Amino acid sequence: MEFGLWVEPEMVNPDSELYRAHPDWVYHFPNRSSSLSRHQLILNLARNEVKDFVFSTLDRLLDEHTIKYLKWDYNRPVTESGWPDAPSERQREVSVRHVQAFYEIVVRLRARHPDVLLEVCASGGGRVNMGSLHYFDHTWVSDNTDPFDRLAIQQGYSLVYAPKTMYAWGYAVRP
Numbered sequence: 001m002e003f004g005l006w007v008e009p010e011m012v013n014p015d016s017e018l019y020r021a022h023p024d025w026v027y028h029f030p031n032r033s034s035s036l037s038r039h040q041l042i043l044n045l046a047r048n049e050v051k052d053f054v055f056s057t058l059d060r061l062l063d064e065h066t067i068k069y070l071k072w073d074y075n076r077p078v079t080e081s082g083w084p085d086a087p088s089e090r091q092r093e094v095s096v097r098h099v100q101a102f103y104e105i106v107v108r109l110r111a112r113h114p115d116v117l118l119e120v121c122a123s124g125g126g127r128v129n130m131g132s133l134h135y136f137d138h139t140w141v142s143d144n145t146d147p148f149d150r151l152a153i154q155q156g157y158s159l160v161y162a163p164k165t166m167y168a169w170g171y172a173v174r175p
Contacts, residue, residue, distance in 0.1 A: 002069060003065075003069070005069070006071040007058070007070060007072055008074065009072065010043050010054070010102070011074075011075070012025070012041055012042075013039055013041075014039075014041060025047060026044060027041070027043075027044050027078065027081050028082050029082035029084065032080065034079075035079040035080060037077060038075055038076050040075075044083055045101035045102055046086075046090070046094050046097035046098050046101060047083070051105060055105045058105070059108070059112055059113075068115070069116065069119070070116055071121055072119065073121045073122060073123075074122035074123070074127060075122065075123050078095075081094055081095060082094075106118065106136070107135065110135070117137050118138075119140055120132045120135075120138075120140070127139070128141055137165075138165055138167045140167050141153060141167075145169065146172055150168060150169075154168050
């Protein structure tokens with residue numbers, strides 16, 4: 001068994017040094033309060049400085065520690081996708097630019113750390129798609145680990161994707 005780490009690098013807690021230093025780095029709309037979900041806000045990867053920060057943070061983590069597995073999670077919904085200081089044409093592209101930046105970070109990490117196994121996860125399957133499968137070794141398809149439910153989930157997954165791309169395990173709490 002090797003050491004792995006479960007990360008959620010696109011999220012920030014408003015009660016953090018990062019957010020206090022860069023409140024403009026999160027998606028938000030001017031003159032509106034931001035909605036917290038899981039005590040988090042979403043970092044705007046469409047901003048180059050944010051994308052570079054996320055990459056350098058993960059790169060440094062992988063450089064300084066013997067990490068063989070990285071599970072990249074994304075557990076909250078996008079509630080305010082505003083980017084007030086961007087030109088209007090970039091406002092319309094923010095969601096696409098976010099995904100492109102996400103993939104770019106993964107490509108850069110792969111180039112620097114080719115032996116690290118990467119798993120994509122988002123609330124149990126929210127990022128399972130052909131784009132993610134191009135960059136990640138495995139997916140986590142559901143947070144539901146009940147063995148009977150997993151049979152249906154895994155069977156459905158295997159109708160669209162290669163089963164070897166799915167991490168799968170189950171457990172049941174019995175009285």
